[in-house]
Amino acid sequence: MSAGTAVDQVTLARAAMLRHPDGSLTGTAAAVLWGAGAAVADVTTTTELSGLTEVLVPGAGIRSRGDLDVRRAALPQDEVVTWPDGSDGAVLRLTSPARTVLEVARRLPTVEAVVVADALARRCGLGGADVVALADRHTGERGMARVRAAAALMNPRTDTPRRTRVRLGVLSARLPTPVVGAVVTVAATEEVVAELDLAWPGTRGGVLVDRDPADAWSRAGALLDHGWEVVSLGAGGEQPVAQVVERIVAFSARLDRLRWRDVPDMRGRLPRRPSAPRLWV
Known part of the structure; x- marks a missing residue:
């Protein structure tokens, strides 16, 4: 990365993959890459997650620093999606749309979470039942009640954050x-x-x-x-x-x-x- 490169959330996400190749981007950073950038921009200006890039890493010895929030979590295969990122053969690992909504909803206030969830539902063909099923799989983990509350309010036909x-x-x-x-x-x-x-x-x-x-x-x-x-x-x-x-x-x-x-x-x-x-x- 050159000294003049602007460090936005996507750039930081790519850098995080270099540091944690076994990790998976999640939260608002993953939502941006899934195409919900306008919704993320709308919610992160008023929340503590503004500009924060979240990564889930399966191993121990992890450490967060600055705007990079690294947490330990072993993800099932169906909760991770990979694709080539650029011509250099680099690979990005993202949480699936449903897991991304789960991570957003467990950390953001309900209204802000639904703003992002609506955008992901519209872009990815996601339904509230998909998120609830995933929350049921992770019953007992922190924040699942908030995830179910957000999932119950999702509607993919709402086409802007303000609406x-x-x-x-x-x-x-x-x-x-x-x-x-x-x-x-x-x-x-x-x-x-x-x-x-x-x-x-x-x-x-x-x-x-x-x-x-x-x-x-x-x-x-x-x-x-x-x-x-x-x-x-x-x-x-x-x-x-x-x-x-x-x-x-x-x-x-x-x-x-x-x-x-x-x-x-x-x-x-x-x-x-x-x-x-x-x-x-």
Whole structure:
């Protein structure tokens, strides 16, 4: 490595493999190499694992130093993946996607762990059941309850870290569980109308999060024509997640009022005519 080379997490991971050839990269470093770099960048800025490269080594006499965290662990063969790294024949050893989620979830707060887990699930075709099965294999080890909690919240259809945080905020607010990435179609023809980031089909309400205004208006217009109520929030990502969740809670309350307003009273009379669907702003 030349003196001018920037030492990022990937560079440190490759250096760790030279020092511990029998070890396996894990945690956020492995998640970056699996393609979840954006999610890792989102979570590590606010956690103690910022820039930390974790390596699991089967033997004794291990030592951590600086940003290299080396721990002892003998990994089963199906929890390690190897591939060539570059033209010099070097080989990287990474924990499997499921084991990577396990290591991330046992060390990070649940919300941060789910942000990374969603990205890995989307990139690697991973499901929460895969992580739970692995946690069951390691029952009795530290942090398995946290791993199972994170696995229960994973959803591969959540396509950005902020949308994962909004989805988890909605669940924390005790709203009904939304359908993630719901594709609305015309029943008669199965023609696709539009896709919503979060949707409640029972009340025909949906949320668009961080969509470009032109894209949001296009989607919302098609959905309004088919009887959906829509709210578009957080364009450009400038709204704090907590504020986005508060506005979704208010939107959900409006949907409930609309639903009850359109229910006949005991004499079969409607209090007022049902309102036309609209885009909530």
